[in-house]
Amino acid sequence: MIVVGLGAMGSATAYHLSKRGANVLGLEAFTPAHDKGSSHGESRIIRQAYFEDPAYVPLVLRAYELWDELEEESDENLLSITGGISIGPLKGTLVAGCLRSAMTHGLGHELLDSNQMRRRFPQFALADDEVGFYEEKAGYLKPEECIRQHLRVASKLGADLRFEEPMLSWTAAPDGDGVSVTTDKHTYHAKSLVLSVGSWFAELVPGVSMPVVVSRRVLFWLRPLYESSSFDRGVFPVFLWEPEGSPLFYGLPRISEDGSPKVGIHSGDETCTPSTIDRRIHPRDESAIRSAIGSRIPALNGEISHTATCMYTMTPDEHFIIDTHPNYPQVSLAAGFSGHGFKFSSVVGEILCDLAMTGKTSNDIGIFSGSRFRKQR
Structure with missing residues (x-):
């Protein structure tokens, strides 16, 4: 082979x-x-209530089993459970999709309104018409x-x-x-x-008539403005956020004492190829992430610790x-x-x-x- x-x-x-x-x-x-x-x-998010399609759920449940096996074989910590929240309008693509997968496969979850979210996860500032779909078994991989x-x-x-x-x-x-x-x-x-x-x-x-489009993405690690410990793993969950009329963005807790929380924007149309991708970070990149988190996770809107670029390869x-x-x-x-x-x-x-x-x-x-x-x- x-x-x-x-x-x-x-x-x-x-x-x-x-x-x-x-x-x-x-x-x-x-x-x-x-x-x-x-x-x-x-870090990379792992979650079970797959909003993209319920067909993914049996595969991701098997993936959890296999990650556990690899951890045992390697004696390395590869998967950390932090809990995960998907935020957006109740009938939006994200939350509605999570609910559909959870109901189809009997996955444990909680649906929290904006007031419940403010009390339980004060790091997030939801609009009154937004909700949080919480799943306990979400987390991240290294x-x-x-x-x-x-x-x-x-x-x-x-x-x-x-x-x-x-x-x-x-x-x-x-x-x-x-x-x-x-x-x-x-x-x-x-x-x-x-x-x-x-x-x-x-x-x-x-x-082969199997089309893919490659596009550029930027990852940001940001130093919190205050209450840094509220973004530690065990306190701050992984999250996806679908603001109405704005691109979906996501984030993860800091995974080490000297690290920073990570955020990125999932959507984007800056196409490239592996040989032409622009690895520089531009003011427009920072402006986009500031716009996403500024009023929604205000404590996280601090200085940039470091950045990285990567490529998405997506089918239509x-x-x-x-x-x-x-x-x-x-x-x-x-x-x-x-x-x-x-x-x-x-x-x-x-x-x-x-x-x-x-x-x-x-x-x-x-x-x-x-x-x-x-x-x-």
């Missing part, structure tokens, strides 16, 4: 393949747990460490992981029998191929692509995870392992089929 791209999904795939005894070659263009793509930034531990176990079990060796091209036999992958160092041959290449998907998997409907190649069944594809995918990487790795080894999976991934785009044409 060849796995190309050893970021969030690829590292998990190499891990699962190795645990099942497969002969694995992993190829990565950059160093382990790099900051050139989408899976960095110290993405860089999750990737490192998937890679560590895979390597320990015999996976041959090669870094700073980008794929230049690949070919596959039309009868489903074998693949070849060429890098600047060698041409490798194997029975099957998993392509999990993030923002490089359109460049490295052309002509913002659902993932997890499928085999339409012309080559021995090639498995994974793309379109940015914005809300990292939490699923443990289970996506398991699914891609299934597809690579058997061509099918017991997990319901119908919503992620690449054929949905061809049907729309």
